[in-house]
Amino acid sequence: MGGVDIEFSKEIKILGLTIDDKLTFNSHVAEVCKKALNIYKQLSRAAKVSWGLHPEVIRLIYTATEEPIIMYAASAWAPATKKLGIQKHLNAVQRGFAQKLTKAYRTVSLNSALLLAGILPLDIRIQEAAALYEARRGTDPEQSHGEGDVELVTAYAETPHPAEHMELEFINLVDQQQVEAHNCQAELLAICKATRVILDRQETSFGIFSDSRSALETIVNHNTRHPLATEARSNLSCCKSQNKTVNLFWIKAHAGLEGNEAADKLAKEAAKTLKRKPHYEQCPVSFVKQKIRMDSLAEWNRRYKSGTTASITKIFFPDAIDAYRTVRKIEINNVLTQVMTGHGGFSEYLNRFKCKESPSCTCDPQQVESIPHLLFDCPVYGFSRYELEQRAGVTLSAENAKHIIMNKEVRQAFLEYCINIANKVIARNK
Template structure:
């Protein structure tokens, strides 16, 4: 296959061991059909056919007044059809701007949208999309492409100025599988207080678009010290909870206490630490701090407690975290989560969707005026 932008060119004559090699118009590579003009029409046609076969089976069961529920059809569309259509979208997403490709995509999506909202076949695509709450398929493909580029750091359009994306721990940076350990935790009940070791309560908070974390160190029923930390507004509550645990374990690592109990009301954070595999950078730092303490012959235990049940240390940590979120001017942690990038990409898609609606309304208004004048 020959790829060129030249209008006039001579076809190359290729041969191998005396056998002529013929040029082809398209090739299939890892499930992606690449044509000579890079229109990707053949690929879109093949993917639409694959998804249409699913639609035909749905059409037998999902009728207007009976059959599959609309939400079930929506789940099938989002979980099956969209992944089929967005496969390798970062390669061919620009091709959806071609009208011939848009027609194929919209023809496929119209059938699914009608099944979701239980509409008749005469309903237009625009109305069916509005009733079903689906995003136009061309915008959904652009979303998948932009998300891939953001993950691979090929684009920073959706990141705050000067900030970096929070990335998973690379395979080369992971410890050897034989050294992987899980960090277990226990359930702490306020009716059975701990009698040995110091206690560190951690918490995170996001309030009024601001994020903060805090820890409170208690000994003999009294607060010994407390620390507050500010996080970038793009961070999540989950990140703030993990960062609080990270600072708590680092504090224990630099101390000389033989036994310290760390208590958190974030079960999701503790469940992440229980997983032997390390993927989150903060989780990796926490487990490294714990391993350092254990190697020194000291003990560090993790506990989960219910929030807002009157535990003094937990209420104090919660108050400090909210104060840190509202008053902190310095960001101790500013890695942007992938969820923030997804949110920005979706906001851009909805903005384009609203612009298309306005253009359609204007076009309809112009047509009506012309008909009246005629």
């Protein structure tokens, strides 16, 4: 062109997304992982095993900076995360952060670190974000949520111009006297249907009573574009043009209000006995998000169980789904992480890395000093074990550890027992 040769480019960058000629997205992943690793290097100076930033601060940095950097434009390149090469890049970044979150040693496996940190593998998070993006746009070809159409927000072009917005408010009614004086989906649908009925009626004054404050607030807020709320506002605007007065009332639920109690009773009876096609089949995005998250956890659980690492962690958390619900309720520290990974100041681990001549326990030269032995079998700590069993009413064993962890009544006492023994062993092996 103009005597200048135009070379063919193998890559192009559009809005921060690097696209290569074969759509491998290798260059894009390498670039974002490099940015993420630079942040990790700065973080690692201020977060060590026994001192430094609190794990929750590290979690905030991870969720607010690392994930957004890596997951940018995830819906475009999510299929590439199924390749092992891409997964290795992502795992290299996430492993460091997971270890900092749990105050774990660098030798701890990715499986253990992710589970104790309570964060999903990055490739699964990217696929999850892409699936949610497609669901919100209504372009998911597989409809992974397994229900009807997704409830999509109303397009801006289909909403009234701000100058045409009518003033909407609702009145709070908190007792029966006030009700007599004025004689987030199912509730919205009910209010929306009420506005449809009002349009067909000849009367000029109406009242809509609801015990769902959130539904009423959704309707009166013109910035919300929920399809049912948009239709209700449109119907109310038409009612106004017909010189009809419509008042919205919020009444307190389960407060002995006669009309509200009757409505609840009829709704329960209809739900149990009525056999007919649903009035509204679109499922909310929140349900789709929950379904996608459950699918993500199922895939993570499959990987976790089939993996050859995290053998000690699996004693406490054999199931990743149960662990995801539980681990955030536990205050993880460096000692507890050593217990739940086996990577710490124990003879077996120290001998493995040539830091101690023998892996033997003090109770028996032939017995390896491992976490299962120390917590459940070692006679040196037999009295502490017996005392906890009597106080908590449980039997301490490797097979029973997962049930003890899930039991919120005895969990804290068991964790304190583990930390107490670990501190003694670590101090002895220094």
